[in-house]
Amino acid sequence: MGHSAAGEPGLIANVVNDTLEFYRWTWTIRDKRVDDWPLMQSPFPTLAISTLYLLTVWLGPKWMKTREPFQFRSLLIFYNFGMVLLNFYIFKELLLASKARGYSYICQSVDYSDNEYEVRIAGALWWYFVSKGIEYLDTVFFILRKKFNQISFLHVYHHYTMFTLWWIGIKWVAGGQAFFGAQINAFIHVIMYMYYGLAACGPKFHKYLWWKRYLTIMQLIQFHVTIGHTAMSIYIDCPFPKWMHWGVIFYASTFIILFGNFYYRTYKMPKQPVKNGKITNGVVANGISKPENGLVVENGKKQKKAKGE
Template sequence: MELSEDAKFVDRVSEFVVAYDFEVYDIIGTITWFREHRIIMYSIVGLYLFSIYFGLKWMKHRPAYTLTRPLIFWNIGLALFSIICTLRGIPEALYNFSKPDRTFQVICVGLPHNYATSFWALLLVLSKVVEFGDTAFIILRKQKLIALHWFHHAATLWMCWIGYEYYETTGRAFFVNAFVHSFMYSYYALKAMKIKIPRKISQALTTLQIVQLTLGMYIASATMYFLAQGRPCRMHFETVCMGGIIIGVFLVLFVRFYIDSYSLKNKIKKI
């Protein structure tokens, strides 16, 4: 299996962002490692689901842990990480979107590329394993664990891992996810601090998630459109099809969650 053009032609310094020394790494070697060790990802997801099942059983007859201080630092850490990812990912995206036929360029061609963008995209993939800790806090604090939460975490790791394996051009849109998480984890940190936050903020965050997923569906649809036109597109079939299905499921679940949580009918019931 050939490595993508992005992996072969990565400039350390380009006109849109300068990569720091620590951001320069062996991209081809890392991609190869991901491809040869996909079983690790499946094992992590399996262990995650296993831990959820037995964690809920273990906490069933135990008092809830408070964990206020650890939760505050946890969310602040993830918020800061997401902000950095956003700032490092935006310059390359803006540069590529400034070109003619920008949608095709970004989705199917996506050159030029930079070490800084690649490095933080890789860290974002790895952060999806770390974010499983969100579920641990929910279980230990005996909060309600909805299917949307654990399915979203497990499937997101799957998509990100596969996307990095094929080093997809659209992976450079990772900053969109980081941007959403910047607000999301900041919101969770403030809630953990017992700061009263208007319900409209929570509603706006869910709306932001839906917008992100709608963008993902647009990318999948645009890829299929370009392929139907016979235009060369280096997005991999597995990523487009399976990723599109998962994002579609996410979108339905988030819209349903939005309606259940914020619809007028639901508000009347609560009154």
């Protein structure tokens, strides 16, 4: 017994030392161009923001329980169309700079040089990472508007992991293969936030919003394309970090399962009237949905107002 008690601290010390050694080694292969960019000096600011996000998800609904839902129509319109512009900027920068640099959609290793197009791509990817942090506001607005039914596991998992994991992408591979997934995702987010922005404009726009299910289909296609693209890179031995390739495949697979489940429950399952308000779980963000129960009367209020507006 004396041996195991004495051995344990030694084992823990070894694990800690090995971890620190690995951490120091990873630092030697980082992308030095982003060293002085905001949030990039250390992982801790990003982890702190993400931890604050999870605390908000946990404590926010408790805080709002006894309060009236906030009315945010103007702010939501501004926020959603602002996100349309930001995602369009990211998509445009990645498309034009990668085209000018002659990027391959099959295999593209990272070029850490200060070439103007490479720096533009790195910059667009940094903005992409930042946009994922801004998207935490999707959840904050849900909480303040008492749309608790929208805050599903898929919603929180998607938001938390995208911002947190993309820090790694910017720190080590702000270019190369990383441009592809971000470019597709930014394009889809342009369409998605356009939908949310129009939904936030009020009931008179709802008749134009018949295409919500196609948004989910586009997201599912995106994850399949990402897996195919990454698997091909592994198959042809593309010089890009292998651990990152496998990580992307695993990560995209979790989204296929979660979004597939959301799509099935929303569009394929026989609809039960009671659950109608609840079905808008994963994809619908800051639009205006049907009230789930008597507590959430925001929509009703808005519709009454609409005539006099």
